[in-house]
Amino acid sequence: MRISTVGRHLREGYKNLSRNSWMSFAAVGAVSVSLFILGVFLLLAMNVSYMAEKLEEQVEIRVFVDELANENEVEAIDAKLRSLVDVKEVVFISKEEGLEILKKGLGEESSVLDGLENENPLRDAFYVKSFHPRQVGDLAKKIEKIPFVAEVKYGRDTVEALFSVTTIVRNVGLIFSIGLAFTSLFLIANTIRLTIYARRKEIEIMKLCGATNWFIRWPFFLEGMWMGFLGSLLPILLIGVGYFELLRRQKTSIYFLELMPFDPFIYQLAILLTGSGVFIGVIGSMMSVRRFLKI
Numbered sequence: 352m353r354i355s356t357v358g359r360h361l362r363e364g365y366k367n368l369s370r371n372s373w374m375s376f377a378a379v380g381a382v383s384v385s386l387f388i389l390g391v392f393l394l395l396a397m398n399v400s401y402m403a404e405k406l407e408e409q410v411e412i413r414v415f416v417d418e419l420a421n422e423n424e425v426e427a428i429d430a431k432l433r434s435l436v437d438v439k440e441v442v443f444i445s446k447e448e449g450l451e452i453l454k455k456g457l458g459e460e461s462s463v464l465d466g467l468e469n470e471n472p473l474r475d476a477f478y479v480k481s482f483h484p485r486q487v488g489d490l491a492k493k494i495e496k497i498p499f500v501a502e503v504k505y506g507r508d509t510v511e512a513l514f515s516v517t518t519i520v521r522n523v524g525l526i527f528s529i530g531l532a533f534t535s536l537f538l539i540a541n542t543i544r545l546t547i548y549a550r551r552k553e554i555e556i557m558k559l560c561g562a563t564n565w566f567i568r569w570p571f572f573l574e575g576m577w578m579g580f581l582g583s584l585l586p587i588l589l590i591g592v593g594y595f596e597l598l599r600r601q602k603t604s605i606y607f608l609e610l611m612p613f614d615p616f617i618y619q620l621a622i623l624l625t626g627s628g629v630f631i632g633v634i635g636s637m638m639s640v641r642r643f644l645k646i
Contacts (some may be wrong), residue, residue, distance in 0.1 A: 358459075366597065375574075375628065376580065378545075378547075378578045379578050380582070381582070382581075382582025382583065382631070382632065383580055383586055384622050385534075385584045386583050386586040386627065386628055387585070387589060389531050389627070390533055390587070390620060391590065392528065392531055393528060394590060394594065396524035396525075396527070396528055397524075397611065397616070399519065399520055399524060400613055401610070401611045402609060402610075403516075403517035403520055404517075406482040406513060406517065407513070407517060408480070408484060409480025410480075410481075410487055410513070411480045411505065412478070412479040412481070412487060412490065412491050412504070412505040413477075413478060413479075413503070413504045413505065414428070414432070414476060414477040414478075414479055414494055414502075415475075415500070415501045416474055416476065416477070416499060416500065416501060417500065417501040417614045418427060418474060418501070419499070420475075420499040424498070424499045425475060425645075428497055428498075428499060429441065429443060431497050432477055432479055432494065433605070434496065435493060436491070437481045437482055437486060437493070438479055438480075438481060438482075439480045439482045440480040441477055441478070442477065442478045442479075442640075443475070443476075443477050444476050444477075446476075449473045449475075450473055457484070474501065484514075487505055487510060488505075488510075491505050493632040494626055516613065531633040532627070535637075536631050537633065541635075542583060544638065554567055554640065561637050567640065568636075568640050571636045571640045572633050572637065572640075575633050575636030576633050577632070578628075578632045579624065579629040579630065579633065580628060580629050580632070582628050583624045583625045583627070583628035586624055587620075587621045587624055591617050591621070594617055597610070597612060598612075598613055
């Protein structure tokens with residue numbers, strides 16, 4: 352395709368937007384509303400998935416050392432734990448440190464533990480995190496075989512229930528995202544089809560004058576691309592400002608929730624919405640123009 356032809360298509364695509372301003376406005380509005388709904392849902396779904404991931408990362412194995420183990424044997428357990436392939440982090444808590452942590456947790460009621468320093472009922476323990484939290488059960492079985500390991504706990508029932516819930520959340524979010532994306536595609540494509548239907552006579556005249564199908568298609572494809580791009584700007588702005596404000600408020604009042612950081616999440620979402628708008632605009636134009644080229 353020659354440069355002059357490309358320039359002509361770009362000019363025609365831009366002119367078509369201004370010539371049919373009301374229809375173009377309706378199409379851009381449909382894109383904006385659809386992408387805003389899709390963007391808000393993706394924001395919620397991705398943050399829920401992020402929170403689930405953070406919860407999974409908190410899963411840890413508590414490894415209690417045999418009371419008969421000496422210092423060298425404790426060091427041997429530490430070395431063995433760190434040598435396991437799936438182990439991400441190992442933290443040793445002596446029984447003295449464990450008692451102090453327990454006292455701090457009890458706060459004003461810590462006085463009930465006074466006098467236990469010489470008869471500490473706690474045991475030395477290691478807190479182990481895995482690179483793959485969902486494989487924590489298999490890792491726990493390996494740790495149980497290490498000499499002088501008295502007991503291994505990781506809350507199996509609670510952990511399995513947590514993984515089941517997070518899996519369901521992710522799958523439901525994925526299904527709804529795909530369904531909403533197809534709904535947006537259908538709505539936007541039909542709106543764009545109406546704008547092209549109003550100009551069907553123009554297409555027929557160009558066809559009868561000898562214009563090729565692709566010569567007719569290109570301005571409409573570019574017009575659809577512009578509609579999709581322009582329609583994505585407002586949702587990106589609204590979602591970006593709203594999410595920034597939500598994160599700001601979270602720092603001051605919502606301590607128990609950990610949302611995805613603004614950067615790079617919101618920029619990734621902006622690219623996704625822009626790409627979706629442009630893609631849907633082009634596909635909608637393609638589907639609509641093809642019908643009127645058959646004369």
